[in-house]
Amino acid sequence: MPKQKPVTEPFPIFSVGNRFLLYDVNVVSHVRAKYHVCGTLSGTLPQIPQQNLFLGLPLELMVEEAALLVEKGAAYVVNDVATHKTSLESMSGPDRTAFLARRLASSEAEAVARHERNFQSRKAFAEANNLPEPTPTEPDMETRYHHIKTNSEAPYYSLKNSPDALKPSPDPAAFAIYTHLQEKGYFLSPGLRFGCQFMAYPGDPLRFHSHFLVTGLKWDEDIDILDIVTGGRLGTGVKKAWMFGGKQGTEKEDGESRVFSVEWGGF
Known part of the structure; x- marks a missing residue:
């Protein structure tokens, strides 16, 4: 297993539409270990766009996760x-x-390499089946392909902050309880399901x-x-407790935070 490379902070979060993405596997590991930010893997194969298992990069962050990393x-x-x-x-002519x-x-x-592989394959097939040896030909240089090598590391250190980029603006009530539980050492993930x-x-x-x-x-707020x-x-019903809570004062004030958990008795 390749060793994780060190990550320089601050690192960029890429804003695409209204989503916040991380492309570098080293950054993904870094934020998970240091900031308890897990995100959701969203990368899939072009040939199987409907699959929802074993997804890969990029990692999509919740707006609260992006806001937390920017705030810190x-x-x-x-x-x-x-x-x-x-x-x-900005790329110059030369x-x-x-x-x-x-x-x-x-x-x-x-x-050239593809042509040679094809020729060796045809030659091996002819030898195995007692057929005449194929005649070598020149590779077709009119039909060429450029192989794009996949990479899970993004060269991001030269990128600058974008003033026009969408800033993460989470709901204040949701962000308050998110940061409170983060400070208590919890990992949080989307709860829609x-x-x-x-x-x-x-x-x-x-x-x-x-939990x-x-x-x-x-x-x-009335409940x-x-x-x-x-x-x-x-x-x-799903073997967990329901937790709700809030923070006193405005978002930027260091007000008191309170949380309560509810469990249904008799189950």
């Missing part, structure tokens, strides 16, 4: 589309010519089951008794 100074947001266009437009020359040489070498905002794990989700279904509320019953019954 560990990351900054880059407009992925604008940065890509700017990089291409650099572009040299790049195209390298690409042409690479595609020609790939064409359980009818809540977050799932709270006492450790890495690869090692632990979640709480979490919903953030405003400090003075309907039906919501308490529903949350408690739902949480107990």
Whole structure:
């Protein structure tokens, strides 16, 4: 297994539409170990776009996860589309010519290698079946392919913060309980499939089951008794407790945070 490379902070979070993505596997490992940020793998194969198991890079962050990393100074947001266009437009004439020359040489070498592999395969087949040996031919240089090597490491250190990039703006109530539980050492993941905002794990989700279904509320927000019953019954039905809480004061104030958990008795 290759050794993880060190990560320099701050690192970029790539904004694509209204999503926040990480492309570098070293950064993904870094934020999971240091900041308890797990995200959701969203990469799939072009040939199997409907698969939802064994997904890979990029890692999609919840808006609360992106906001936390930016708030801690560990990351900054880059407009992925604008940065890509700017990089291409800023490439000088000689650099572009040299790049195209390298690409042409690479595609020609790939064409020759492919032609040789095909010839050796036909030759081995002829020998195995007592057929006449095939006649060597010249590779077809008109039909060339450029092999794109996949890489799970992104050369991001030269990228700059994008003023026009979408800044993560989470719901204040949800972000308050998210940061509170983060400070307590919990790992949090999206809770949509359980009818809540977050799932709270006492450790890495690869090692632990979640203990709480979490919903953030405003400090003075009224709670309907039906919501308490529903949350408690739902949480107990999936062997978890329903947790709700909030923070006193505004988002930037160091106000008091309180959380409560509800379990349904008799189950």
